[in-house]
Every structure is written in structure tokens, then in C-alpha cells.
Amino acid sequence: MTNYFKNRNLVIATMHQKEVVIKPLLEKELWVSCFVLKDFNTDIFGTFTREIKRTGDMLDAARLKINYAMDISWCDLGISSEWSFWSHYWLPLINSNFELTLIIDRKNNLEIIWHHLSPDTNVNGKYITSIEDVIKTSKDWGFPGHGIIVRLKENSRFFIDKDINNESELEKSVYKILSLPFIKKAYIETDMRANRNPTRMKNIELSVKDLLKNINLECPKCWTPWFTITDIEWWLACWLCLLPTSIPIYEIHTCSKCKFTQKVKIEKYGNYADPWECLHCNP
Numbered sequence: 447m448t449n450y451f452k453n454r455n456l457v458i459a460t461m462h463q464k465e466v467v468i469k470p471l472l473e474k475e476l477w478v479s480c481f482v483l484k485d486f487n488t489d490i491f492g493t494f495t496r497e498i499k500r501t502g503d504m505l506d507a508a509r510l511k512i513n514y515a516m517d518i519s520w521c522d523l524g525i526s527s528e529w530s531f532w533s534h535y536w537l538p539l540i541n542s543n544f545e546l547t548l549i550i551d552r553k554n555n556l557e558i559i560w561h562h563l564s565p566d567t568n569v570n571g572k573y574i575t576s577i578e579d580v581i582k583t584s585k586d587w588g589f590p591g592h593g594i595i596v597r598l599k600e601n602s603r604f605f606i607d608k609d610i611n612n613e614s615e616l617e618k619s620v621y622k623i624l625s626l627p628f629i630k631k632a633y634i635e636t637d638m639r640a641n642r643n644p645t646r647m648k649n650i651e652l653s654v655k656d657l658l659k660n661i662n663l664e665c666p667k668c669w670t671p672w673f674t675i676t677d678i679e680w681w682l683a684c685w686l687c688l689l690p691t692s693i694p695i696y697e698i699h700t701c702s703k704c705k706f707t708q709k710v711k712i713e714k715y716g717n718y719a720d721p722w723e724c725l726h727c728n729p
């Protein structure tokens with residue numbers, strides 16, 4: 447727990463009820479008072495359903511939203527989060543939920559960026575050609591507990607149905623597309639907006655919890671929190687042959703405010719690496 451932000455207001459830049467999980471966590475751990483903006487709309491910066499392309503990368507998008515929320519609310523502290531899915535390069539069929547959480551503190555000129563990866567996600571999308579197919583697939587994807595979006599084509603800007611609440615509405619929506627002349631298939635995808643996807647909401651909660659676990663370490667020079675790991679120094683020597691191994695020696699911490707850096711010895715590996723870990727002694 448850090449009292450660096452104590453008694454300040456913090457705006458949660460969200461359109462999709464992320465405050466449900468974010469507000470209680472931040473209020474308890476940072477002693478701030480969180481609020482959301484009524485009718486907050488960030489669709490101009492890009493929508494989930496790709497009618498409007500997201501500007502820049504995830505971090506740019508998070509910054510835009512948070513700054514916009516802070517500007518219109520006259521608040522100098524804010525949080526926002528962005529989602530994307532992540533395919534492991536060695537396991538391309540397993541998708542992960544990649545969550546970026548950003549806190550900006552204008553008063554102290556501080557930016558806290560946190561990444562969280564979770565394999566727990568229902569992210570999916572495919573073309574279907576029959577009502578039976580859509581019923582079966584939607585069950586596999588956790589509908590109606592998790593939302594589903596119906597569209598004419600994967601990247602089509604027309605015929606996007608984002609407000610489907612039950613099976614009969616889903617059938618109707620798909621039927622509308624399948625009964626169009628010359629159209630034999632419809633594209634359905636999981637809705638990843640937090641309020642329509644409890645699995646993603648859980649991932650946002652986990653991400654913020656992790657961020658808060660890491661926020662407490664303070665810079666020894668200016669006492670700003672978030673004295674975070676920015677680099678690792680490798681190649682701890684093997685005690686038998688003294689050749690370098692792939693074990694790390696130091697964590698490099700950098701203050702996001704004053705840029706002071708410090709090498710912190712990773713104690714758990716000791717002063718020398720076990721020959722078992724050495725490519726020379728244990729090829």
C-alpha cells in the first residue's frame with residue numbers, strides 16, 4: 447500500500463463498466479476516490495468492432511482515452527485499460543488475453559504502464575452458414591453469459607449487431623444476414639467489451655491486482671512509487687568452470703519520475719550459478 451496518491455480523485459476512463467472491478471481495488475490500496483464519467487464515449491478513438499480503427503498502438507490508445515477523460519473531468523489522475531489478443535509464437539493456436547493498464551498522474555508527471563497476459567479467454571470468430579451452427583458455436587463460447595457480435599463479414603462496417611441478449615435475438619440477427627440475396631454466411635465473434643465478457647473482466651481485475659502489488663516499491667531518491675524493473679543483467683558465472691550462464695544477476699530498477707536507476711542483486715540465485723544450469727558443465 448502506498449499513500450502517495452492519498453485523498454485524491456481518480457477518473458476511470460471506461461465505457462464498459464470496468465469500474466466494477468477497478469474502483470474497489472484502487473480505493474482500498476491507493477486511498478483514492480474513483481469516479482466514472484456519465485456518457486463517456488471513446489469510440490472516436492477506435493471501436494472494438496473495428497468500424498473505426500484504433501489510432502496508433504495500444505499504449506497510444508490508452509493515453510488518448512485517459513487524457514480525454516482527465517481533460518473533460520478536470521481530474522489530474524486517471525486509469526484506463528486496453529485489450530488485445532496475443533498468440534504465443536511457439537503455440538500459435540493458443541490465444542491469450544493481453545491487458546494493458548495505464549495510470550497517469552499529471553500532478554507528479556508520472557506514468558505507470560502494466561502488462562498482463564492470461565491464457566484464460568474465449569476470444570474467437572468464425573463464419574457460420576446455418577442457425578444450428580450458430581446455436582452450437584454460441585454455447586461453446588459461453589453465450590449468453592458472454593456476448594456475441596454478428597456481422598455480415600469479418601471486417602465489414604455494415605450490418606454489425608452488438609446488442610444481442612438471448613438466443614432468439616441471436617437467431618433473428620443471423621437469419622437477417624443469411625436470408626439476404628447472394629449471402630450464404632454470416633460472421634460471428636466473441637464480444638470482448640468488459641461488460642459483455644466476464645472472463646475479460648476477471649483478467650482486468652487480475653491485471654490491476656498485479657499492478658498494485660508492484661506499485662509499492664519507492665524510488666530511494668525521490669520517493670515516487672513504481673520503482674520498477676526496466677532491465678535485467680544476465681550471465682551469472684558457474685561456480686565450477688566460472689563461465690557465464692543464462693542466469694540473471696541483477697534487476698535494473700528505474701524511477702519513472704526522476705529516472706534514477708539502481709542495480710538490485712537477485713538474491714535467490716546466490717553469487718554463482720549451479721553447474722547444473724551451465725551449458726559447459728551440463729551440455
Ligand SMILES: [Zn+2]
Nearest residue numbers: 665668701704
Ligand atoms: Zn525518483
Ligand SMILES: [Zn+2]
Nearest residue numbers: 684687724727
Ligand atoms: Zn560450468
